[in-house]
Amino acid sequence: MNEALLNAQATVLAGQAIGAGLAMIAGIGPGIGEGYAVGKAIETIGRQPEIKGTATSTMFIGCAVAETTGIYGLFVAIMLLFANPFLKFLTGTN
């Protein structure tokens, strides 16, 4: 393996690591959103304790849907870290 290819691979790996880190910034949004949803659900339960069951299950559904964008970010990060999708452009094969 010549030195130029090795350098290019190192650059690609570094870029993947940085990209994975940047992708996880997507975790901010769901964190804020879910916190807000849970806070509102607790407010509701405090006001009307009799609908605790319904409020809790609706809150979990809402949290799961809100989490979707964060999961997209996690998926991209996992792909970048463990599947090495860009290395194959250098050598032609994987």
Added chain:
Amino acid sequence: MGFEVNVEGPRRMFSILSESGEVVFSISESVVTGWLVILIVLAACLILTKNLKKVPETKRQCAAEYIVKTVNNMVEVNMDKSSMAYAPYIAAVFAYIIVGTLISMIGFRSITADISVTGGLALMTFVLITYTKVKFNGVGGYFKQFINPLNIIGEVATPVAMALRLFGNVAGGMIITLILYLALGSASGALYNLIGIPPIESLNGYVFNIFQIGIPAVLSIYFDLFSGAIQSYVFIMLTMAYIKMGKE
């Protein structure tokens, strides 16, 4: 100290190779574990429903009736009375996902940590949603919504999001547990160096890491038990919600 993070997809249990040595067809670990999950669910069903009486006498029958009643009630609340035909499907998908996720508790790899499995489940839901939409709006009514091309994205994003949500949660938990194991392993190595004792090796050559005992179980309660149960619940709730939306 060279610790290697080695996250792999499901192992290939069986492969058919072509003459040049390329993999033509392979059966992954998820398929094998998936059949085990099906057998577990089947055995549970057979045991629970053995010689039923009109008036329940055994605890077994009470448990079976409780499960059926809970699922029926959930379908009735979240969909409506005319959709009770979906209840067995919902219960089956729930049983498959929750047993398949929690099977990691006894040492197997969670089948839902494989995107092929969650993709298949999401595809089944997508077929059901499309069927319901076509049934209630007609073929013309179904395709009329695509006059606005943005709706195509929305239509495709539904199963993709469902598959990725389940996969991302379970696989993410798995990777975090793995990284925790590595961290605790290196912490144990540092402790051995500090005290100055040589690491204790077992017969197979594995190093006995003191911190790896018990501590991962605490995180496992959240990432395996709680997260897995919540995500299977969310999956069936979303299935019901989307099918109900398709009826309008």
